[in-house]
Amino acid sequence: MGKLGWSLFLLLAVLVGYIWYEPAFDPESLRGARVVVTGCSSGIGEQMAYHYAGFGARVLITARREGRLKEVVAKMKDLGAQEAIYVAGDMGKPEDCERTIQTAKEKFGGLDYLVINHASLSTLKKKNKSPFWDGDMDILHAEVTTNYNSYIQLASLALPLLHKTNGSLVIVGSMAGKIASPFSTFYAGTKFALDGFFASLRQELVMQGVNVSITYCVIGLVDTGLPAKFKEMFGFLMDIPAAPPSDCAMAIIRGGAARQREIYYPWRDAWVATKLSTIVPQFFESLTRGIYPQKLEKSPLFTGEEN
Ligand SMILES: NC(=O)c1ccc[n+]([C@@H]2O[C@H](COP(=O)([O-])OP(=O)(O)OC[C@H]3O[C@@H](n4cnc5c(N)ncnc54)[C@H](OP(=O)(O)O)[C@@H]3O)[C@@H](O)[C@H]2O)c1
Numbered sequence: 001m002g003k004l005g006w007s008l009f010l011l012l013a014v015l016v017g018y019i020w021y022e023p024a025f026d027p028e029s030l031r032g033a034r035v036v037v038t039g040c041s042s043g044i045g046e047q048m049a050y051h052y053a054g055f056g057a058r059v060l061i062t063a064r065r066e067g068r069l070k071e072v073v074a075k076m077k078d079l080g081a082q083e084a085i086y087v088a089g090d091m092g093k094p095e096d097c098e099r100t101i102q103t104a105k106e107k108f109g110g111l112d113y114l115v116i117n118h119a120s121l122s123t124l125k126k127k128n129k130s131p132f133w134d135g136d137m138d139i140l141h142a143e144v145t146t147n148y149n150s151y152i153q154l155a156s157l158a159l160p161l162l163h164k165t166n167g168s169l170v171i172v173g174s175m176a177g178k179i180a181s182p183f184s185t186f187y188a189g190t191k192f193a194l195d196g197f198f199a200s201l202r203q204e205l206v207m208q209g210v211n212v213s214i215t216y217c218v219i220g221l222v223d224t225g226l227p228a229k230f231k232e233m234f235g236f237l238m239d240i241p242a243a244p245p246s247d248c249a250m251a252i253i254r255g256g257a258a259r260q261r262e263i264y265y266p267w268r269d270a271w272v273a274t275k276l277s278t279i280v281p282q283f284f285e286s287l288t289r290g291i292y293p294q295k296l297e298k299s300p301l302f303t304g305e306e307n
Helices: 003-020 043-054 067-079 093-106 137-165 185-207 227-234 245-257 267-279 281-290
Strands: 032-039 058-063 083-088 114-115 168-174 213-219 262-265
Touching: 032 043, 032 093, 043 067, 043 245, 058 093, 058 267, 067 083, 083 093, 093 137, 114 137, 114 185, 114 245, 137 168, 137 185, 168 185, 168 245, 168 262, 185 213, 213 245, 213 267, 245 262, 262 267
Parallel strands: 032 058, 032 114, 058 083, 114 168, 168 213, 213 262
Antiparallel strands: none
């Protein structure tokens, strides 16, 4: 093999190694760990609650539906959680974010992990309508308050506690926060914003010598209430299989425990799509538009009906 052949072989070997590399994960490191997870009354958050419980962690979960939280906490205790408690609250309300972190401080005496996972689907409140094209800025406000502002407020409240334990912040983002997907303007905006904010915060923590890790999770289609609600409202879903929420939850927990900068789940969709969209954005955007069967009617903004 000539020089070029060896170089290509080496490049390929490095790439394969990079893709297959999985940082070591010691489940014992989570025994007794003090964890707050938001958005646990269903979906990925509920599954994270069960996994942390199984690892023997002390876990505080949150969401708005108290009845569901009670059921999840009961199951967590059966699964072996050292402690399982809940705070019922709306993360769109600053006082409920404060109550969540304050309760963890009082009950646990500190914090090792803050996993921010909740997401509002106010975007989908209007059947078959994309709220931006409606000019509905109340929906924008609700989306930004719950899906962006609250993440920053929770992180800010928890950082002094995480600093003391060299702890970890885990942010559940989305492929919609890395690549341009249609039909999710407000939601995508908050997920892109989270990536930008927490990437900048990571830099500033390093500059201050603070050893708190930040893991940004790039999540693809997962079989929870979220895609189901999307289908209910828009009458269609992307033509790709949805991954199991329990596996997704485990991937997020492993990434946080290993203090990875980013995790991609399912790797096949999320990593490949994100990297491809960086290399050939226009090609990728047309590919993405193609997996949505739904046509987008021309808005009155362009047809003159509104002017
Ligand atoms: N499923 C997917 O395909 C997918 C893809 C990419 C990213 N993600 C991300 O994964 C995360 C979890 O989503 P999921 O699929 O598991 O959705 P889900 O089943 O709908 O769960 C969302 C959770 O957030 C809680 N929540 C919503 N609004 C809230 C608020 N204002 N205050 C407090 N809690 C609130 C919900 O509980 P209550 O209603 O009881 O408050 C629920 O527990 C989200 O960040 C989502 O963006 C999901």
